[in-house]
Structures are given as structure tokens and as C-alpha cells.
Amino acid sequence: TAVSEQHLALFGSLEETKKAKYELIEALPEDGVAIFNADNRATRELAEQTLKPKRLYSTERPADVTATAITVQQEKISFSLITGNQRQHIVVSLLGAQVVSNLLAAVTVAQTLGMTLPEIAEAIQQIASLDHTLKPHHHSSGALIIDDSYSANPDGVLAALNHLKLIPRKYKVLVMMPIIELGEAAKDAHRKVGERVSGVCDLAIFTQKNFFSTLRKSSKLQNEKILVLSRPQSILNALTPYLNENSVILLENRVPTAVLKI
Numbered sequence: 066t067a068v069s070e071q072h073l074a075l076f077g078s079l080e081e082t083k084k085a086k087y088e089l090i091e092a093l094p095e096d097g098v099a100i101f102n103a104d105n106r107a108t109r110e111l112a113e114q115t116l117k118p119k120r121l122y123s124t125e126r127p128a129d130v131t132a133t134a135i136t137v138q139q140e141k142i143s144f145s146l147i148t149g150n151q152r153q154h155i156v157v158s159l160l161g162a163q164v165v166s167n168l169l170a171a172v173t174v175a176q177t178l179g180m181t182l183p184e185i186a187e188a189i190q191q192i193a194s195l196d197h198t199l200k201p202h203h204h205s206s207g208a209l210i211i212d213d214s215y216s217a218n219p220d221g222v223l224a225a226l227n228h229l230k231l232i233p234r235k236y237k238v239l240v241m242m243p244i245i246e247l248g249e250a251a252k253d254a255h256r257k258v259g260e261r262v263s264g265v266c267d268l269a270i271f272t273q274k275n276f277f278s279t280l281r282k283s284s285k286l287q288n289e290k291i292l293v294l295s296r297p298q299s300i301l302n303a304l305t306p307y308l309n310e311n312s313v314i315l316l317e318n319r320v321p322t323a324v325l326k327i
Contacts, residue, residue, distance in 0.1 A: 067105040070248075073247050073249065077248070090117065097118070102123070130146070143157075146182070153186045159199070161227070197214045208312045209232065219257065223257065241320070243272075268291075272293075301323075
């Protein structure tokens, strides 16, 4: 669905990542179908070189399956799903604009396997957030907790912060473990995260000191508003003033289990 910096430490470059992922396409039988995200430059380039049967999906450009009129709300998304000469209005209880691209990938697969558009639209209504993937929880204090602690890559973190900004609550808090396996792209990725934090968060807590100087410098938050806290109790103490109906707390990447439980 994408080629990004997520595994640069393992593959060494985006080009090597592209080659590794393209092994999936090369392994298809002659009558197999290759499905590509036309919004990601690398996967779009791979689609252009593919001679096997293929289908593309996109939120930005012409493709076999597209979405328009995307509306993102606090705990749901709506859009018009278009394929060929068919159009279907979709409403789904998921968080973040990035979800639409994931849904289009699933829709393209479903159509390829023979499902009709009405069947697909009905099935989408049943989709709920998986645990630890931008899943909202309403804390007993009144605070909204968004659990996105399964894992992280740069694009996903930025998307989560974009959604955090949309939520109509006074205080926005981030608790995050810095991203791993980024290789040479790590510093630039954390610089982008820091810049986005400064436009969104009232408090940012990082659970490890990796790249903290980059995060703090790029965020331009006051020192008391961007912290490194590794002990679960220290994190919880810092969160206590924000456990109320005016706050939303985003738990991003692999935060301590003790924090998640409480």
C-alpha cells in the first residue's frame, strides 16, 4: 500500500525497499491481479512498470477506485466511493483521513474477488477500529483517549497528529515513543514530527530520549511542555491535570503497558 521510510534501517534505501516489496508482484501468477496505491509515488512507479493485470486506487487522481467529498469528523468519516460508473455514499466509524486510502485498497480487493458495490458498502458499516490503532476510549474522567500504540511510521504519526488537531477539545496531549528503524531518515522524520507537534499539542511526552533534541528544537514548545519521561508513574503524574472533559490524549507508538492499562 506504500513505500516509505519505515524500514530504511533494514533495507538501506527507498529503492531497495521498492525492490523488496515488488517481489510480491513478481510472484503473482500470470492471471493474478496487482493492486496499487496511486497516491504513493513509489507504488505508482511500480504500477507503471507492471504488465500483469492491475488495478489502482486513489484519493487524489484518476484510478479504478476513487474517493471524493471526504469529510473527517471527530469519530467518523464520510466520502463518495466511485468505481467505473458507480457511486456510493460511505460513512464509517473510524478516525483520520488516512483511513480512506486503506478502505479504497480493501474495496479494490473486494471488487476483484467478485463483491458488488452495495455488498461492499454494507460490509464497511461493520468496520470498527482495531485495538491500538487510532481507537478512541472515553475515560471515566471525561477525557478522550486515542490509543494508537500498536506501532508507528512517520506518515502514520503525522496523520494521527492531524486528526488530533481536528478534535474540538481545549487541550491536546501526546505520549509517544520515538520511531525506530528509520536509518538515515530518522532525524528528518523526527524534525517533521516536532514541527507538527508545535501546531497541535499543549503537552508532548516522549518515553525515550532518542532524537529528543531534534523534537524539542523543531517543536518550539516551551521546555516544560515537551518532556522525556520513561517511568510509567512519571508519565501518569504528568497526565493527571489533563484527565478531564476538556482534554484529548493521543497514545502513539509503543507506550508503556502500565500507562495503557490505567
